[in-house]
Amino acid sequence: MSRTYTPGLKVLHNTTVRKVRQLPLRGKVNLAIGDIVKPDRVVASTHIPGNVHMVNAAILMNVEPDAVPECMLVKIDAPISKGQIIAQSKGFFGLFKSHIKSQIDGTLGNVSGITGQIILNEPPIPIEVDAYTSGKVVEVIPEEGVVIETSAAIIQGILGIAGESHGDIEVLTKNASDELTEDMILDSHAGKIIVGGSFISLDTYKKAIRKKVAAVVVGGFNYSDITTLLGYPLGVAITGSEDIGTTLVITEGFGKISMADRTYSLLSEHNGDFAAITGATQIRAGVIRPEVLIPFPDSSDHGMVFDETGVATTEGSIVRVIRAPHFGRVGKVKSLPPQLMKMESETMVRVAEIEFEDGTVNTIPRANLEMILTD
Amino acid sequence: MAKDINPDKVNVILATDCGSTTTKAILIQLVDGVYRLTHRGEAPTTVEAPFEDVTKGVLNSITELEELSGRKILDGEKIISPVKDGIGVDIYISTSSAGGGLQMMVGGVVKNMTGESAQRAALGAGAIVMDVLASNDGRLYHEKVRRIRQLRPDMILLSGGIDGGTVSHVVELAEILEAANPKPRLGIGYKLPVIYAGNIKARDAIAERLQDKTDLTMVENIRPTLEKENLKPSRDEIHELFMEHVMAQAPGYKKLMSWTDAPIMPTPGAVGEIIQKIAKVENITVVGVDIGGATTDVFSVFQNQFNRTVSANLGMSYSICNVLAESGVPNVIRWVPFDTDEEDLTNRIANKMIRPTTIPQDMDDLKMEQAISREALRLSFKQHKEFAVGLKGIQKERTISDAFDQSESGESLVDLMELNLLVGSGGVLSHAPRRHQAARMLVDAFLPEGVTQLAVDSIFMMPQLGVLSTVHDKAALEVFNRDCLVHLGTCLAPVGPQKTGKIVLDYEIDLGDGKTEKGSLMAGEMKLIPIEYKPCKAKLIPGKNMDIGWGKNESRDTVISGGVVGILLDGRGRRPFSLPENSTERIKKLLEWSTVTAEYPNLEGQS
Numbered sequence: 001m002s003r004t005y006t007p008g009l010k011v012l013h014n015t016t017v018r019k020v021r022q023l024p025l026r027g028k029v030n031l032a033i034g035d036i037v038k039p040d041r042v043v044a045s046t047h048i049p050g051n052v053h054m055v056n057a058a059i060l061m062n063v064e065p066d067a068v069p070e071c072m073l074v075k076i077d078a079p080i081s082k083g084q085i086i087a088q089s090k091g092f093f094g095l096f097k098s099h100i101k102s103q104i105d106g107t108l109g110n111v112s113g114i115t116g117q118i119i120l121n122e123p124p125i126p127i128e129v130d131a132y133t134s135g136k137v138v139e140v141i142p143e144e145g146v147v148i149e150t151s152a153a154i155i156q157g158i159l160g161i162a163g164e165s166h167g168d169i170e171v172l173t174k175n176a177s178d179e180l181t182e183d184m185i186l187d188s189h190a191g192k193i194i195v196g197g198s199f200i201s202l203d204t205y206k207k208a209i210r211k212k213v214a215a216v217v218v219g220g221f222n223y224s225d226i227t228t229l230l231g232y233p234l235g236v237a238i239t240g241s242e243d244i245g246t247t248l249v250i251t252e253g254f255g256k257i258s259m260a261d262r263t264y265s266l267l268s269e270h271n272g273d274f275a276a277i278t279g280a281t282q283i284r285a286g287v288i289r290p291e292v293l294i295p296f297p298d299s300s301d302h303g304m305v306f307d308e309t310g311v312a313t314t315e316g317s318i319v320r321v322i323r324a325p326h327f328g329r330v331g332k333v334k335s336l337p338p339q340l341m342k343m344e345s346e347t348m349v350r351v352a353e354i355e356f357e358d359g360t361v362n363t364i365p366r367a368n369l370e371m372i373l374t375d
Numbered sequence: 376m377a378k379d380i381n382p383d384k385v386n387v388i389l390a391t392d393c394g395s396t397t398t399k400a401i402l403i404q405l406v407d408g409v410y411r412l413t414h415r416g417e418a419p420t421t422v423e424a425p426f427e428d429v430t431k432g433v434l435n436s437i438t439e440l441e442e443l444s445g446r447k448i449l450d451g452e453k454i455i456s457p458v459k460d461g462i463g464v465d466i467y468i469s470t471s472s473a474g475g476g477l478q479m480m481v482g483g484v485v486k487n488m489t490g491e492s493a494q495r496a497a498l499g500a501g502a503i504v505m506d507v508l509a510s511n512d513g514r515l516y517h518e519k520v521r522r523i524r525q526l527r528p529d530m531i532l533l534s535g536g537i538d539g540g541t542v543s544h545v546v547e548l549a550e551i552l553e554a555a556n557p558k559p560r561l562g563i564g565y566k567l568p569v570i571y572a573g574n575i576k577a578r579d580a581i582a583e584r585l586q587d588k589t590d591l592t593m594v595e596n597i598r599p600t601l602e603k604e605n606l607k608p609s610r611d612e613i614h615e616l617f618m619e620h621v622m623a624q625a626p627g628y629k630k631l632m633s634w635t636d637a638p639i640m641p642t643p644g645a646v647g648e649i650i651q652k653i654a655k656v657e658n659i660t661v662v663g664v665d666i667g668g669a670t671t672d673v674f675s676v677f678q679n680q681f682n683r684t685v686s687a688n689l690g691m692s693y694s695i696c697n698v699l700a701e702s703g704v705p706n707v708i709r710w711v712p713f714d715t716d717e718e719d720l721t722n723r724i725a726n727k728m729i730r731p732t733t734i735p736q737d738m739d740d741l742k743m744e745q746a747i748s749r750e751a752l753r754l755s756f757k758q759h760k761e762f763a764v765g766l767k768g769i770q771k772e773r774t775i776s777d778a779f780d781q782s783e784s785g786e787s788l789v790d791l792m793e794l795n796l797l798v799g800s801g802g803v804l805s806h807a808p809r810r811h812q813a814a815r816m817l818v819d820a821f822l823p824e825g826v827t828q829l830a831v832d833s834i835f836m837m838p839q840l841g842v843l844s845t846v847h848d849k850a851a852l853e854v855f856n857r858d859c860l861v862h863l864g865t866c867l868a869p870v871g872p873q874k875t876g877k878i879v880l881d882y883e884i885d886l887g888d889g890k891t892e893k894g895s896l897m898a899g900e901m902k903l904i905p906i907e908y909k910p911c912k913a914k915l916i917p918g919k920n921m922d923i924g925w926g927k928n929e930s931r932d933t934v935i936s937g938g939v940v941g942i943l944l945d946g947r948g949r950r951p952f953s954l955p956e957n958s959t960e961r962i963k964k965l966l967e968w969s970t971v972t973a974e975y976p977n978l979e980g981q982s
């Protein structure tokens with residue numbers, strides 16, 4: 001039987017998920033293997049260097065650069081406080097001395113006898129990483145973080161905006177093809193993850209932000225609305241650090257596209273359940289997908305770890321078309337003819353015959369198919 | 376790793392290029408005394424999870440090569456070398472841009488002097504330059520520190536000052552680096568490689584500041600005097616450190632490095648090698664472009680000077696929306712030969728960004744993709760022209776003949792009228808369903824002037840040939856000329872004032888076999904003379920005040936060549952080139968040019 005490798009998005013009802021929660025720099029890990037955690041538990045912490053201030057001491061004290069080190073009243077790495085005199089010139093026969101006061105609380109970082117600069121460091125900035133999901137610590141990465149394991153349902157989106165959040169799921173539309181409209185968003189949705197069908201307009205999304213909704217999950221969004229929302233165009237699909245208050249996860253793509261039935265059904269099954277969500281996306285090297293993770297309260301109900309290394313499209317695979325003219329449609333692979341075929345665009349490609357849910361059969365380039373990785 | 380290679384004993388060559396999405400393997404064999412590409416195979420690159428071992432993709436691509444060629448190359452996971460009893464290969468070489476390629480930051484005291492030299496060295500070595508740090512870049516100290524911490528480059532090249540000159544400025548840059556205490560992108564526990572290539576007098580002070588916090592190496596000054604640029608030592612050191620540090624941190628590369636017979640080169644660095652070699656051997660000026668999914672690289676050789684730029688965020692998939700943002704929607708729409716809704720166009724383009732491996736199935740989608748490729752190419756070339764300049768800040772010796780020339784130091788070396796060969800590569804050009812489309816994209820984006828040969832890299836094997844040229848010149852050049860280049864033809868584009876109804880060029884071209892093509896090219900017109908790749912005698916008579924390459928009103932008998940497309944006559948004007956602003960008129964002209972250049976089929980039936 002023919003096989004082809006096509007990337008896919010996961011829509012899994014019950015699987016074992018492992019989440020690596022790691023610091024950007026080395027620090028302290030607060031947990032041990034076997035610890036049970038809640039999503040907001042701080043698992044590791046560290047400090048990143050504080051902001052740096054460079055002061056041209058030679059000019060301020062009117063001395064040569066090489067005279068600056070001997071004018072220092074504070075040693076390197078010693079603490080300093082705002083307003084403290086940290087350097088003083090010898091003056092002229094002890095008179096007309098100039099001095100430098102620290103502009104900050106922090107430490108003296110460096111003194112240069114060549115440039116005449118001194119460097120002041122602000123106090124280190126604390127960084128904390130939380131657990132993101134409930135679960136059990138199964139691995140400790142020394143000085144860096146932990147791996148948390150949980151049984152969960154997981155839905156991957158194609159693109160998200162803004163970072164991690166959590167809340168209870170509330171499905172607002174009647175079906176996967178409905179648009180999520182302004183009138184559906186109420187005050188009671190504050191802190192929740194709301195789910196729509198095919199589309200959300202910019203105005204509706206802005207209302208979700210105003211109502212302090214934790215996150216929105218929909219099929220599609222307009223690209224130009226992202227530009228308006230962020231105030232700059234999204235040039236490459238690397239997101240997660242946007243500060244907009246309400247995380248957005250698009251499951252299908254740009255434009256108005258019905259959410260895949262499996263995705264919508266799974267979210268509907270978990271209406272009212274707690275979920276962790278992230279919009280962080282990276283389509284380039286080191287792919288990161290946005291996701292909705294619904295951890296099960298009883299972690300003994302273990303699903304299998306989903307192994308995607310051997311996943312390939314074969315006859316019978318459920319796939320989604322990810323490019324015009326059948327963009328968004330879901331169907332089953334009927335056959336994978338080995339020979340190259342000419343498309344309307346005259347491109348010669350390897351194709352798959354897809355039988356759609358309405359019984360029609362179309363020939364689609366294999367490159368334009370995405371597997372729905374489901375259990 | 377590098378071993379002594381006797382070129383006379385090399386009959387079978389295996390080369391791979393590990394790209395960010397695909398690993399491509401080619402097999403080159405000596406056939407009847409000439410090196411030829413015989414087979415190629417490919418497989419998805421496996422640097423990322425869940426595989427996290429580049430060699431898996433390499434082995435898969437070689438396995439495909441084995442299946443296609445019927446030649447046994449692998450013994451399990453080992454490449455059989457040298458050839459024995461008709462199995463195995465004599466040498467194995469590789470390039471790599473997987474995992475985002477080589478990402479560097481460079482520093483110089485003056486941004487457009489040592490800063491620019493450092494940038495040239497890094498780009499020439501195949502790096503993406505994330506930022507140029509300079510004493511005069513207008514940023515405050517803490518902003519520079521924050522920027523260095525944010526970017527987490529793979530490597531930093533620090534230059535500044537001429538030998539024996541003032542040291543304080545370059546030491547100040549080192550102090551900024553010291554304060555930032557930068558961490559490398561890959562490998563949480565190792566020190567960031569920093570190359571110092573500045574004023575030799577400042578070496579001790581630099582070492583004092585950076586020795587402990589970074590992995591510091593020192594090479595000769597990149598700008599020992601204002602008049603001299605010395606890029607080679609820095610480039611060599613970048614290649615060395617790329618292998619030792621960056622590649623060694625990427626998954627599976629240590630193993631891959633132990634397999635290859637020459638150091639693994641960054642892909643764009645290898646392309647630069649082969650472009651330079653061609654320019655030297657043929658004694659021509661060349662512009663090469665490689666338009667990828669994330670970046671577009673432009674290479675040029677003018678006045679024997681090689682330049683490379685990488686437009687890090689202009690590409691046809693991952694960064695396609697950045698092309699849209701930088702060019703603006705109207706500039707993309709101007710190339711679309713049918714009425715289109717702006718929202719639909721931007722959503723389609725954005726969907727390509729999030730599904731980067733998809734390909735156009737219908738004709739409208741193809742036209743939109745080729746429209747945006749013109750803008751990606753145009754913008755990348757614009758950046759290249761701005762960067763490929765002579766040294767700035769030098770006193771130029773002037774002769775009597777220069778007395779009336781107002782040019783200053785630092786002007787662009789790129790002169791389109793002097794350009795002999797324009798080579799395109801990358802999916803959208805190499806895999807365009809019709810070669811005519813590739814020719815049109817190149818001409819519309821680069822706007823070549825006078826007489827220019829056009830070519831595309833058939834299957835994007837310039838990287839492998841580039842690294843091959845470092846160990847086996849002859850094989851690289853033979854394969855380049857016979858199997859790599861697809862000669863599209865020649866573009867004839869007269870330059871001068873345009874006026875509707877005016878003749879811009881009279882031509883008489885001997886097509887051989889007693890056939891001659893004679894005619895006049897009118898302003899605003901395009902014509903195509905189909906003729907295969909062979910030398911054709913041509914008489915070119917520019918219209919009044921027009922220039923076809925030998926000066927205003929200068930006619931010439933010359934020899935031009937055809938190709939798979941033919942001889943393309945472009946009377947649409949240059950300096951400036953413009954399209955009608957009225958949408959109906961614009962679409963009419965686009966359809967007219969498409970029809971005469973056989974760009975798309977069935978245009979009459981299209982929307």
